[in-house]
Amino acid sequence: MAPPVTELTDRAREIFRAVVDGYLANGAPMGSKTIAIASGLNLSPASIRNVMGELESLGLLASPHTSAGRVPTERGLRLFVDGMMQAAEPSTEERTAIEAQLAARALRAGPVEDALAATTAALSGLSACAGLVLVPKREVTLRSIGFVPLSRMQALAVMVGEDGAVENRVIDLPDGMDPSALVEAGNYLSATLGGLTLAEAKSRVERELADGRAALDASARALVERGIAIWSEDDRRRPVLIVRGQGRLIDAAAAADLDRVRDLLDDLEGKQEIASLLDSARAGDATRIFIGAENKLFALSGSSVIARPFRGPGGQVVGVVGVIGPTRLNYARVVPMVDFTAATLARLMQ
Template identity: 75%
Template sequence: MATTPITELTDRAREVFRMVVDGYLKNGAPVGSRTISKLPGMNLSPASIRNVMQDLEELGLLSHPHTSAGRIPTESGLRLFVDGMMQAAEPSAEERAAIEGRMTRAAGPIEEALAAATSALSGLSACAGIVLVPKREPVLKQFGFVPLSPGQALAVLVGSDGSVENRVVDLPPGVGPSALTEVGNYVSARLSGLTLSEAQARLSGEIKDGRAALDAVSQQLIARGLAVWSEDGDSRPVLIVRGQANLIDGHAAEDLERVRQLLDELETKQEIARLLDRARAGQGMKIFIGSENKLFALSGSSVIAAPYRGGDGKVVGVVGVIGPTRLNYARVVPMVDFTAKALSRLLA
């Protein structure tokens, strides 16, 4: 169902709708007409409020849980509220200091600062914090093969940052231990200090110009090993998730299946990374509410994400939160935006 434009609602309907949404986001429970009638500035009787609620329900903006006399906003209603009615509350000085302080205290690789920012955002928002890390090609320090069987070997890549990763590769026919040693010596001497793409380009150039002191089998082996690493890095998202425990709050007992489903979804990092890529491609804040994205259709969760930029001003990653659809959008949206800008300043 298409969301009703806010301009098509009467002043009375907008006010009742806003109070229902505010009450639901604050308490996570259906809001009844009697509760609204007692709020300051509301001069309508419970019966009149019920009539307005019924109209809003027919428009698809509210729903009526069978176990309660109150109403809750639908996903369409939340989208209308976020896009047309929400009054954002900027992060406090304490919140800004907490986010920036965690980032600047992190030592070591940039991933530690990103993880620290995600943890701070998770704690302040009471959601799970997520950050999509910029993809960085490892710089080769050593690259060799350890024979496993006549037809397979373990490709071992040591990065300049000390990282070590292994992959099993199939060997071309006729490759023996001496050829594996020759390949390792060649890489250490000729390709060390290069990224994977740079190493592939240099190898191709030396083979083309006849400068590669390798036979055809060894050339094929190096090319195959580098290709495995390159393809693996392109398909593997680097996603940091912090604060999953925040999702198990006081309302979790009422809907354990939803929480279990969301925690399962958080384990599917590759799918979440693809979702966040939409925020990176869009160059701005993205808010996904419930089934608007099929990944969270079962758990009924919301994602708020904003891109952050590197020193050249280009978008390099995305930071955000995942939580229930009833999260405090007015508070969390500006908080995510501030974190993205703080990361951009850190990387500048």
């Protein structure tokens, strides 16, 4: 556990801040000569090296290579973030870029996930991280389901939600199916299931087919069963995490540490684990910052996540927005940016 920042001398705090600021700015270890020139502390490089050695003994700094200067440890970054960081408000340009997605949403119909994804993409671009949003689990309410023939063996199942969302799936057809069965099955599903969620639709179809109340021939009956089963299974597996901007994690600074970047991208592939981490940030109103191996998920990749919940109608938490990137984040700039994005999404969800 890092010592309280109040236990450091003024000199140690200033030198520690200089190391952290330099590292976060350029990703390179900070040497005593560099700090002596840039910090304005009026200290000799030898005096600075002595203090840096003390900070290293406290576990706040580390020497990645012999005589290569120091970098903050994850423990040191935690001390900096919790006790020394001075956050900077998002600029007018940054606010405008994020709010533009809210304005665009007001002008177009479509699923709310599209606006969430666009806002997250804007956050990704501004922060140079991957943007994350954990969206509320929602049940699709059906407007219609239809089938469009593609070939003798396949058809396109088209589901339209009440919110205007359209999703398609290619399904295999039984041998010898009459094309009229596609029309019959689509008409039955649309007439029977409009206004229901997928779970409700599946239950109703199963009851009506079991009771023989559905006036369908064998081919249409098979198509109805197959179609609703596909959509119900998809709904149970509906992803709750949107990730945008993974490519921003691979930049020139990452070239020297490709193994770490590869581990980070692997972390993002395991969406359920990232979703669970974000879900832990739902409690309370404060922004949560997860640094490196503080969370076992990032033990290999050495990544950081900044996350904040956002609320919908009635003040209920409906999701979490954030960013993921290397521990060398500009925390003072990105934390307020995530906060502002959460406030923007809260307005979107009203």
